[in-house]
Amino acid sequence: MNIKEIQVPSFLRRAFNGRNAIISIPYLWLLFLFLFPFIIVLKISLAQPVIAMPPYTDLLKWGESWWPTIQASLDSYLFLFSDSLYIHAYLSSLKIAIISTILTLIIGYSIAYSVARAPTRWRGILLMLVILPFWTSFLIRVYAWIGILKTEGLLNLALTTIGIIDKPLIIMNTDLAVYIGIVYSYLPFMILPLYANLEKMDMSLLEAAADLGCRPLKTFWTVTIPLSLPGILAGCFLVFIPVMGEFVIPDLLGGSQTLMIGKVLWGEFFYNRDWPVASAVAIILLAILVVPIMFYQKSQEKAIS
Amino acid sequence: MTETTTTEPWLDSNQKPYIQIVNATKKFGNFTAIDNLSLDIYKNEFFSLLGPSGCGKTTLLRMLAGFERFTEGRVLVDGEDISEIPPHLRPINMMFQSYALFPHLTVEKNIAFGLQQDKLPDNIINQRVEEMLELVELTDFAKRKPRQLSGGQSQRVALARSLAKQPKLLLLDEPLGALDKRLREQTQFELMDIQEKLEVTFVIVTHDQEEAMTVSSRIGVMDSGKLIQVATPTQIYEAPINREVADFIGDVNIFKGIYKGQDEKGTQLLSEDSKSIIYATQKVDVPVGNRIWFALRPEKLEISKKLPEVDCNILKGKIEDIGYGGSFSTYHVKLENGRQLTAIRANRERTAEHHLTWGDEVYLHWVPHSAVVLLS
Ligand SMILES: Nc1ncnc2c1ncn2[C@@H]1O[C@H](COP(=O)(O)OP(=O)(O)OP(=O)(O)O)[C@@H](O)[C@H]1O
Numbered sequence: 142m143n144i145k146e147i148q149v150p151s152f153l154r155r156a157f158n159g160r161n162a163i164i165s166i167p168y169l170w171l172l173f174l175f176l177f178p179f180i181i182v183l184k185i186s187l188a189q190p191v192i193a194m195p196p197y198t199d200l201l202k203w204g205e206s207w208w209p210t211i212q213a214s215l216d217s218y219l220f221l222f223s224d225s226l227y228i229h230a231y232l233s234s235l236k237i238a239i240i241s242t243i244l245t246l247i248i249g250y251s252i253a254y255s256v257a258r259a260p261t262r263w264r265g266i267l268l269m270l271v272i273l274p275f276w277t278s279f280l281i282r283v284y285a286w287i288g289i290l291k292t293e294g295l296l297n298l299a300l301t302t303i304g305i306i307d308k309p310l311i312i313m314n315t316d317l318a319v320y321i322g323i324v325y326s327y328l329p330f331m332i333l334p335l336y337a338n339l340e341k342m343d344m345s346l347l348e349a350a351a352d353l354g355c356r357p358l359k360t361f362w363t364v365t366i367p368l369s370l371p372g373i374l375a376g377c378f379l380v381f382i383p384v385m386g387e388f389v390i391p392d393l394l395g396g397s398q399t400l401m402i403g404k405v406l407w408g409e410f411f412y413n414r415d416w417p418v419a420s421a422v423a424i425i426l427l428a429i430l431v432v433p434i435m436f437y438q439k440s441q442e443k444a445i446s
Numbered sequence: 447m448t449e450t451t452t453t454e455p456w457l458d459s460n461q462k463p464y465i466q467i468v469n470a471t472k473k474f475g476n477f478t479a480i481d482n483l484s485l486d487i488y489k490n491e492f493f494s495l496l497g498p499s500g501c502g503k504t505t506l507l508r509m510l511a512g513f514e515r516f517t518e519g520r521v522l523v524d525g526e527d528i529s530e531i532p533p534h535l536r537p538i539n540m541m542f543q544s545y546a547l548f549p550h551l552t553v554e555k556n557i558a559f560g561l562q563q564d565k566l567p568d569n570i571i572n573q574r575v576e577e578m579l580e581l582v583e584l585t586d587f588a589k590r591k592p593r594q595l596s597g598g599q600s601q602r603v604a605l606a607r608s609l610a611k612q613p614k615l616l617l618l619d620e621p622l623g624a625l626d627k628r629l630r631e632q633t634q635f636e637l638m639d640i641q642e643k644l645e646v647t648f649v650i651v652t653h654d655q656e657e658a659m660t661v662s663s664r665i666g667v668m669d670s671g672k673l674i675q676v677a678t679p680t681q682i683y684e685a686p687i688n689r690e691v692a693d694f695i696g697d698v699n700i701f702k703g704i705y706k707g708q709d710e711k712g713t714q715l716l717s718e719d720s721k722s723i724i725y726a727t728q729k730v731d732v733p734v735g736n737r738i739w740f741a742l743r744p745e746k747l748e749i750s751k752k753l754p755e756v757d758c759n760i761l762k763g764k765i766e767d768i769g770y771g772g773s774f775s776t777y778h779v780k781l782e783n784g785r786q787l788t789a790i791r792a793n794r795e796r797t798a799e800h801h802l803t804w805g806d807e808v809y810l811h812w813v814p815h816s817a818v819v820l821l822s
């Protein structure tokens with residue numbers, strides 16, 4: 142009867158209660174699926190390329206002594222800044238990401254707005270149609286665009302048949318094709334957060350604005366847009382961040398002059414087999430993206446407080 | 447009141463109504479929310495709409511403000527048909543039952559919103575906003591966002607916002623419901639003040655009949671999308687046209703019975719609540735033997751332990767329950783047939799020698815003049 146109670150130290154008991162266990166799941170997720178891979182990439186970016194397997198030097202060199210010596214070099218990073226190709230690729234990616242985010246926002250907002258204002262029984266179906274393309278592989282959908290946009294493709298065929306143009310348009314392998322591909326592929330990521338926001342908007346606010354003498358168009362700018370700002374931000378980041386690193390669309394639809402950092406990254410890994418430079422490209426890309434992410438975090442915090 | 451208007455313009459056939467609602471009907475699908483309703487409201491009136499929840503008060507206001515289209519009928523303001531004018535062009539402001547404050551704007555920006563639409567100069571806007579903030583006692587909260595306010599504070603912001611534009615017609619949907627008693631009474635008087643100063647016509651929806659009594663020039667009692675009675679507070683209280691109105695406005699004792707004719711004491715009613723005939727002075731024009739009702743306000747029912755020295759309208763009962771209300775007490779008296787009546791007596795003496803307590807055998811009595819005869 143007199144079993145001695147096992148004394149668990151209080152800090153351990155606190156660390157392993159149910160609440161902490163649940164909270165720790167996302168942290169563990171981040172640790173294993175984000176932080177570890179990131180550290181590995183960072184480590185490779187500080188190494189030197191060699192012709193070996195794996196194709197880079199070890200960061201830690203075990204010599205005669207007990208302690209390993211660290212062999213880190215910033216050569217890969219210096220290389221990135223010495224060759225203007227990389228800076229151009231970053232800037233070009235930034236430009237393409239910004240322009241396509243804006244295009245996606247304009248198109249996505251009008252779609253989200255009309256779905257949110259449609260009769261309730263229609264909304265589910267309309268939303269379904271927005272998500273429907275996801276049922277087909279992304280790659281196949283991009284390939285389909287080649288069939289539409291190429292010189293003897295569906296679009297040119299249709300336009301020449303109707304007689305709007307007599308020479309086929311050159312769209313394939315230009316930046317325009319890349320924009321079309323990106324806007325098309327990322328539209329659902331813009332529409333969904335915008336729809337979620339617009340759908341729960343209190344319609345009596347629009348009535349109140351009208352009641353106070355505000356014209357409908359002005360109400361849209363002074364009430365609807367500010368209130369949907371969280372949705373706009375979420376949608377823009379969901380589009381901007383992946384587009385920055387986009388590789389497939391510029392590779393398939395863009396021309397040789399379409400420069401995007403994702404394509405460069407791919408080239409470094411698979412054609413040059415220069416893993417350290419490729420890793421450095423990735424790390425710098427991440428550093429560039431951290432700025433808008435922090436911006437987004439700030440705005441979210443402000444919205445909550 | 448100005449010299450051009452009488453105090454009771456609705457009695458003067460020369461007066462033109464400011465707002466005319468003509469045969470208004472509003473249907474939501476098959477459901478009729480407003481049923482062929484006609485109403486004239488005069489300039490500078492303080493018109494209250496009263497009625498049970500869901501009777502169509504908000505719908506009627508929304509039709510006036512332009513948010514609900516008329517299924518049938520129309521509304522004229524100052525003789526002009528505005529039924530087809532969109533809400534942002536109507537010279538009407540409305541305070542929403544749900545407040546509808548802009549969550550992304552501070553209190554002062556909310557109040558300034560309507561003024562900014564009129565493109566007024568900044569200094570005038572600021573001054574007006576300050577006045578409004580003072581009026582609703584929210585000067586210290588000017589920089590807050592709506593979600594940082596309590597319910598009552600939000601309500602005051604909504605009120606200030608609708609008042610800021612000083613419209614000719616102001617629609618208030620339960621404007622004071624969430625305020626405490628002191629602030630409510632204060633704001634009621636402020637509203638009446640504003641109305642006289644700015645010559646605003648008010649249409650106000652309220653659940654609080656005391657409030658309706660205090661502030662209104664006239665009250666419209668609604669039920670199921672129809673107006674049952676439109677009259678001054680005194681008329682509504684003292685001469686309700688049917689049991690529904692009588693019951694809805696204040697407490698009332700109703701005696702059901704058979705009309706037995708008239709004599710020198712008035713209308714005779716044979717009721718199962720009384721062994722002898724009871725009387726009301728008011729005359730009626732229905733055949734003898736019809737079912738009619740007497741309505742009697744609790745304060746008109748006198749209560750005493752001694753047998754009153756009168757020859758009619760005496761009922762005997764036993765005190766069931768006493769509610770002490772400070773200046774008055776409410777007595778629930780059970781008659782011999784089990785019916786319970788309510789009487790109110792002012793607490794004039796601090797230590798009443800006619801002290802009444804639970805279980806006392808008492809007499810209830812009223813003068814025939816106090817009872818109202820109802821035909822339905
Ligand atoms: N948009 C609508 N669609 C369908 N029915 C509606 C709509 N708006 C109101 N109703 C119905 O019309 C009736 C009147 O509603 P209204 O809001 O005018 O009531 P109210 O008198 O203001 O009630 P309360 O005192 O509770 O505010 C209610 O039965 C309500 O369900």
Ligand SMILES: [Mg+2]
Nearest residue numbers: 503504543619
């Ligand atoms: Mg209502």
